[in-house]
Amino acid sequence: SQKIEQxxxxxxxxxxxxxxxxxxxTNYSPAYLQWYRQDPGRGPVFLLxxxxxxxxxxxxxxxxxxxxxxxxxxxxxxxxxxxxxATYLCALEGYGGSQGNLIFGxxxxxxxxx
Amino acid sequence: DVKxxxxxxxxxxxxxxxxxxxxxxxxDHENMFWYRQDPGLGLRLIxxxYDVKMKEKGDIPEGYSVSREKKERFSLIxxxxxxxxxxxxxxxxxxxxxxxxxLFFGEGSRLTVL
Numbered sequence: 001s002q003k004i005e006q007x008x009x010x011x012x013x014x015x016x017x018x019x020x021x022x023x024x025x026t027n028y029s030p031a032y033l034q035w036y037r038q039d040p041g042r043g044p045v046f047l048l049x050x051x052x053x054x055x056x057x058x059x060x061x062x063x064x065x066x067x068x069x070x071x072x073x074x075x076x077x078x079x080x081x082x083x084x085x086a087t088y089l090c091a092l093e094g095y096g097g098s099q100g101n102l103i104f105g106x107x108x109x110x111x112x113x114x
Numbered sequence: 115d116v117k118x119x120x121x122x123x124x125x126x127x128x129x130x131x132x133x134x135x136x137x138x139x140x141x142d143h144e145n146m147f148w149y150r151q152d153p154g155l156g157l158r159l160i161x162x163x164y165d166v167k168m169k170e171k172g173d174i175p176e177g178y179s180v181s182r183e184k185k186e187r188f189s190l191i192x193x194x195x196x197x198x199x200x201x202x203x204x205x206x207x208x209x210x211x212x213x214x215x216x217l218f219f220g221e222g223s224r225l226t227v228l
Contacts, residue, residue, distance in 0.1 A: 031213070041222070043222050044157075046217060049214055
């Protein structure tokens with residue numbers, strides 16, 4: 001069955017540094033992969049989507065890469081700020097992909113210290 | 115902006131009670147989803163619906179049912195609540211864009227079953 005793993009449960013970094021979060025998947029070749037941000041007690045919020053034929057996508061201080069050979073996506077936040085502290089979830093298209101089902105990783109909790 | 119509204123942010127129920135969690139969206143999206151989120155387990159799909167009166171089981175449908183009588187409303191029903199259903203429940207709707215789907219989540223309903 002499809003499996004998606006986010007390697008770190010938690011990541012602590014200093015303000016101004018680049019945060020890099022990893023998402024690996026197995027037993028699947030998704031057409032796209034997504035990243036969401038979740039703040040405590042709130043629902044996840046969509047950040048970025050990257051398709052299988054795209055190597056990299058950027059949005060302001062965010063950058064996502066997608067390596068279909070390694071079956072891995074990296075999510076980078078450059079010049080990180082304490083306001084970036086949150087849990088970040090990766091998600092990929094699940095079974096019955098035509099219905100938009102997503103399978104989520106368990107998330108990485110990012111803490112950015114001032 | 116897409117708005118997904120979950121009727122209750124916090125509920126406390128007793129074992130054996132019937133529980134209704136309501137979700138309403140204002141964007142005329144066809145696909146709607148119910149997830150539950152638990153520490154260490156991440157987001158898990160309970161049920162989804164891709165049309166009025168249509169429903170499909172997700173990964174963990176046992177102990178739950180759903181109702182989609184109108185396009186904008188998707189209800190999750192716990193016929194007889196149990197303590198292991200204490201969780202954060204998240205409703206989501208899907209926006210299709212160029213063969214990809216972006217999920218919009220509600221704020222969540224935190225259910226405690228005593």
